Amino acid sequence: MGLFAGKKGIIMGVANERSIATGVARFLHEQGATLGFSHLPDSGDRKRNEDRLRQIAETMHAKLIAPCDVGNDDDIQNFFSKVKETFGSIDFLVHSIAFAPVEDIRCATIDASRNGFKTAMDISVYSFIATARAAAPLMTNGGSICAMSYFGGEKVVMGYNLMGVCKAALESSIQYLAFDLGPKNIRVNGVSAGPLKTLAASAVGDFKDMMGLYEQNAPLGRNVTLEEVAKSTGYLLSDLATATTGEILHVDGGYHVMGGPGHKAAPKD
Numbered sequence: 665m666g667l668f669a670g671k672k673g674i675i676m677g678v679a680n681e682r683s684i685a686t687g688v689a690r691f692l693h694e695q696g697a698t699l700g701f702s703h704l705p706d707s708g709d710r711k712r713n714e715d716r717l718r719q720i721a722e723t724m725h726a727k728l729i730a731p732c733d734v735g736n737d738d739d740i741q742n743f744f745s746k747v748k749e750t751f752g753s754i755d756f757l758v759h760s761i762a763f764a765p766v767e768d769i770r771c772a773t774i775d776a777s778r779n780g781f782k783t784a785m786d787i788s789v790y791s792f793i794a795t796a797r798a799a800a801p802l803m804t805n806g807g808s809i810c811a812m813s814y815f816g817g818e819k820v821v822m823g824y825n826l827m828g829v830c831k832a833a834l835e836s837s838i839q840y841l842a843f844d845l846g847p848k849n850i851r852v853n854g855v856s857a858g859p860l861k862t863l864a865a866s867a868v869g870d871f872k873d874m875m876g877l878y879e880q881n882a883p884l885g886r887n888v889t890l891e892e893v894a895k896s897t898g899y900l901l902s903d904l905a906t907a908t909t910g911e912i913l914h915v916d917g918g919y920h921v922m923g924g925p926g927h928k929a930a931p932k933d
Contacts, residue, residue, distance in 0.1 A: 666696030667902050672751045676702045676732070676795060677760030677812075678717055682861060684812055685760035686720055687890035688897045692756075693724040695898065700728030700750060702743055727751065734761055734791035744798040756901045757799040759811045762788040768826050776826045788830040789837055796841055796852065806849030808901045811838055813856045813912060815920050823874065835912050842910035851909035853900040858888040858916035881926035882917035 673692070677685035678701060689699055703717040714729065721729050728750045732743035747754060764787075768780030776784075792811050799809065816824035817831025835854055842852040859874045878887050896915045899905055914920045 666694065667898065667904070668692050669696035671696070671755040672698045672700075672727075673754050673756035673758065673807075673901070674700045674702070674728075674747060674799065675758045675760075676734070677758070678703070678720055680716065681720060682890070683760065684857065684860065684890065684893055684897075685758060687894035688758055688760070689721070689724060691891070691894040691898045692901070697756075698751075699724055699726050700730075700747055700754075701726050702730060702732035702734075705731040705733050705739070734795060735787055737794060740791075740794050740798050744795075744802065747799075748802055751802070753804045754799065754802045755805070755807050757795065757807070757809045758897065758901070759792045759795055759809070761791055762812070762827065762830065764788065764826050764830065771825070773825045773829065781826065781829075784826055784830050785833060788827070789833045792834060793837055793841065796845070800845055800848060800850055803848070803850050806851075808851045808853070808905070809841070809845075810852075810897055810900050811854045813838075813854045815856055815858075815914070815916060817856075818920070821874065838912065839910045846909060851900075851905070853905075853909060854912045855893060855897050855900065856912050856914045856916065856920070857893045858882070858919060860888070860890055860893065878917065878919050880928045881922050882919040883921065883926065884917035885927055886917055888915055888917055 675685050675689045677683065693699060701717055701721045704713045706713050718729055728746060730743055730746050733739040764784030765780045768776045768784065796809050811834060813831045813835050815821060816828035817835050821828060838852055838854045845852055858878050875887055893915050896913055900908065900913060
């Protein structure tokens with residue numbers, strides 16, 4: 665039996681095969697979980713977002729594939745109504761959603777526009793609060809909620825800019841929701857992953873330099889893999905972590921502990 669045998673949950677944020685949410689979903693499926701997925705609503709008759717998700721989710725025998733605009737409260741409510749109709753109750757929620765206008769990420773943070781800031785905070789942070797609020801009543805036997813963060817929310821990472829401000833707010837939200845939902849036996853945690861080649865990462869300036877920096881300075885001397893991030897997320901969602909909440913788990917090869925150059929940058933004898 666797998667770690668998630670008999671468990672049911674929702675994955676939000678699959679964009680393509682390389683998405684962190686995809687890696688997490690595959691691990692949970694392999695461990696026996698029954699899954700439902702959300703996707704960005706399509707416009708007009710085109711079903712580009714739905715079709716892309718179906719190609720991925722149907723390989724995991726998804727029980728629900730439905731649209732959800734996380735910037736719209738009615739959409740969130742409608743989506744979780746479908747979740748209730750399909751599953752009755754759920755055991756976990758994975759929120760792997762972040763967005764900011766490209767022009768507001770690639771400029772210096774001081775130059776970010778007011779509208780760009782509002783949009784980034786709404787989709788990257790408030791949507792986590794809103795979806796957790798909608799999911800919590802369906803976790804009738806307790807549950808676990810997990811969001812995706814990055815070290816740029818703790819320290820300045822060149823090129824991460826406005827998204828770093830959003831991740832700082834997200835990590836604070838994780839801690840406050842852990843407090844709010846603790847009495848319902850719902851745990852709330854975050855995974856702070858090292859850089860991965862995802863669609864979201866392509867919008868970040870200096871991404872290639874960021875990958876090289878991690879390889880050079882992380883104690884493990886390498887970048888992390890999608891599978892490693894997925895397994896660590898699975899740990900937080902599972903019954904192995906029943907006393908862990910409000911935690912930001914770093915899956916970055918130890919990069920976050922460094923205060924200076926790593927092994928590969930040290931002078932050779």
